[in-house]
Amino acid sequence: MNDGEIRADARPLREPGDLDPLLARVGDARLVLIGEASHGTHEFYSWRAALTSRLISEKGFTIVGVEGDWPDCEAVNASVTGRPGAPEDPKEALNAFARWPTFMWANEEVVGFTRWLRRWNLDRDPAARCGFHGLDVYSLWESLAAVRDHLERHRPGELPTALRALDCFEPYGRDPQEYGVARRWVGESCEAEVVALLREVREEALAAPSSAEEFAAWQNAEVAANAEHYYRTMVHGGPESWNIRDTHMADTLDRLLEFRGPGAKAVVWAHNTHVGDARATDMTAAGMTNLGQLARERHGDRDVVLVGFGTDRGTVVAGDRWGARAEVMRVPPARPASLEAMLRDHVPPRSLFITPPRGDRAEWYDTPLAHRAIGVVYHPELEHLGNYVPTVPGRRYDAFLWLPETEALRPLHAEPRLSPEWETYPSAT
Numbered sequence: 254m255n256d257g258e259i260r261a262d263a264r265p266l267r268e269p270g271d272l273d274p275l276l277a278r279v280g281d282a283r284l285v286l287i288g289e290a291s292h293g294t295h296e297f298y299s300w301r302a303a304l305t306s307r308l309i310s311e312k313g314f315t316i317v318g319v320e321g322d323w324p325d326c327e328a329v330n331a332s333v334t335g336r337p338g339a340p341e342d343p344k345e346a347l348n349a350f351a352r353w354p355t356f357m358w359a360n361e362e363v364v365g366f367t368r369w370l371r372r373w374n375l376d377r378d379p380a381a382r383c384g385f386h387g388l389d390v391y392s393l394w395e396s397l398a399a400v401r402d403h404l405e406r407h408r409p410g411e412l413p414t415a416l417r418a419l420d421c422f423e424p425y426g427r428d429p430q431e432y433g434v435a436r437r438w439v440g441e442s443c444e445a446e447v448v449a450l451l452r453e454v455r456e457e458a459l460a461a462p463s464s465a466e467e468f469a470a471w472q473n474a475e476v477a478a479n480a481e482h483y484y485r486t487m488v489h490g491g492p493e494s495w496n497i498r499d500t501h502m503a504d505t506l507d508r509l510l511e512f513r514g515p516g517a518k519a520v521v522w523a524h525n526t527h528v529g530d531a532r533a534t535d536m537t538a539a540g541m542t543n544l545g546q547l548a549r550e551r552h553g554d555r556d557v558v559l560v561g562f563g564t565d566r567g568t569v570v571a572g573d574r575w576g577a578r579a580e581v582m583r584v585p586p587a588r589p590a591s592l593e594a595m596l597r598d599h600v601p602p603r604s605l606f607i608t609p610p611r612g613d614r615a616e617w618y619d620t621p622l623a624h625r626a627i628g629v630v631y632h633p634e635l636e637h638l639g640n641y642v643p644t645v646p647g648r649r650y651d652a653f654l655w656l657p658e659t660e661a662l663r664p665l666h667a668e669p670r671l672s673p674e675w676e677t678y679p680s681a682t
Contacts, residue, residue, distance in 0.1 A: 256599050258615035263604035266654060269303040271605060275652050276307060278607050279558050283510070284548055285314070286521040287560045288528035288650075291627035292354065292682070293570030293579070296659045297562045298362035304560070305520045306369055309383050316509050316519035317370070318388045320502070320527065321358050323476050324395040325350050326387030327469060329358075333370045334382045343367035348665050352391065354629040356570050356579050356664040364665070386509060388502040388521070388544075393480035396473035397422070397447075400454060403470040411453050418446040418477065433488035442485055451478045468512050472505065492541040499527060503547040521548075524682040525561050526626050526642065533649035534624075534642050545649075561650040563625065565597045567659040571631035572668070579668050581661045582633055591623040592646060596655050606653040608646075618647025628682045 265271055279285055285308060289297035308314040319326060328346040331339035340346055343364065350359040367385065374382035401415040421443035425432040432443075451474040458464070458471035479501040487494040502523070510517045521528065523544060526536075531543040548557045566586045572579050587593030595617065596604070608618060624644035631640075646653065 259595065259599040259617055260601075261615060262606050262609065263600045263655075264606070265601070266300075266603040266605045266656075269307065272304055272307060274607050275304065275560070275605060276311065278652060279308065279312060282556050282558045283518050284506075284521070284552055284557045285519075285560065286523065286528040286545055286548060286557070288523060288525035288562055290525055290562045290564055290625055291569045291571070291584075291631075292357045292524060292629050293627075293662055294564065294567070294659045295362060295662045296564070296656045298360070298366075298662055300562070300654055300656070301522055302362065302366035302369075305366070305522075306373075308518075308520055309370070309373065312518065313516070314518040314520050315381070315383050315513055316506075316517060317383060317385045318502075318506050318509060318519055318521045319358065319385070320389055320523035321387040322352060322389055322392040322395065323387040323469075323472055323505075324392050324399050325352070325358070326385055329367060330385045333367050333374055333385050334379070335371065335375050341371075343371055344665070353576050353668055354572065354579060355666065355668055356662065357629065359665040361663040361665065384509075384513075386505075388505045388523075390476060390479050390483050390498050390501040392476055393484065394422070396476040396480065397450075399473040400450060400470055400477065403466070403473075404454075407466075408457065411457075414446075414450050414453050418443065418450045421446045433484045433486075443481055444485070447474075447478045447481045450474055462512070468508075472508065475501070475505070475508075492539055495541050495543075499543045500547065502527070502544050503551065506544075506548070507551065524626070524628075525624075526682040528559055529561050529644070529649040530559060533645040536642075558651045559649070560652045560654065561646075562654050562656065563593050563596065564655075564659040565593050565657040568661040569627055569631065569659075570661045570664060571627065571629055573630070573632060575630055577630075577668075579664060582631055584627070584659070585633055585636060587625055588623065588637060588641065591625060591641060592644065593625050595622065597657055600655060602657050604655045606655065608651050608653070611647070614647060619645055621645055624649075626682060 264274055287301045329343055332343040332346050347359045347364055397419055404412045404415050454471050454474040458467040461467045483494050483497045486497060506519060510519055527544045529545050531537055531541055531546045545559045567584050568581050569584050570579050571582055621643050623641035625640055626642050627640060
């Protein structure tokens, strides 16, 4: 590889107008998955928001799906779509996020985007507004409670099914770790209860496909069933729980597309480890899939665009363990022989890459390189031991935004003192 080959495809990235080549690459694609190399970097969020606002306003995208909880994000969705009784300022809904790491979504960068989205939406017919939805699987307790409340209001005859599910989990309080460990040794579970609940709610939702409220109840029931499976599996370690989580996110995305109809288009915000195609990394050898791979397999390469991010140095918000108080940490320069070191040494600052077709691109696109991945748990002093994923860049991403020096994002509030959640396999992403 030489300097000319590496520089050849680097386009300047100074302002939102510089995203024009990426908009052209998106074309008529129905899914654009936009990553981030950490969950705590200002520039990743701000450029992702800039790209997304253009996709909504110029390409007609109608869904923003994020690596967040469905119930929390539904409160944001109510605000940005102008639902009666919802907060007029999305910041109010974001500020209520309480599950660690709250800084992922309760931050000033997301506030800025959601305020823009509300303004955009309120100038349009309700059926044409763009929603903001959580794709993740963690919210077992909150989703069960949401289903209970829905049944109590609309279908009290089915309420006993929800109460049986809640009663089953009651001995474990709100601690999924306690539930997972107990199920491992006792051998019994609440699987039958949540599956029965899902069956009842799903049938009603399918009978009323145009009802947003029934759809939300169905999705909460899906979360409860998959979260029970996730927490029960996670205690054993290994890749299965990761696959349950990413498959749940892919299934949620597909349900949203179907619910919004044939013209629906979705943008996804998640970590590079979820967005970049797992088949271009060592994840496949470890028995893992991810959202980017599943999207390509289900919808085809022509209808899916995967966008990655990378940085060399700066600051980031993260915790030193799962549930710890978030802090601003220094990101050291990337290690030698990594994708980030190569771009740092050979490419102008702030560059955009659009992956050329195979057979018509420089060698580095198809060369395995270490690619940095910073999770919500981070130890900068141990970077030489981890934080890098072997990656074939041109096969993992359709586009890549290179931002060599970055700053920490701006959380709205401090983290809750305690969190029962577990560190996600394999790297808290």
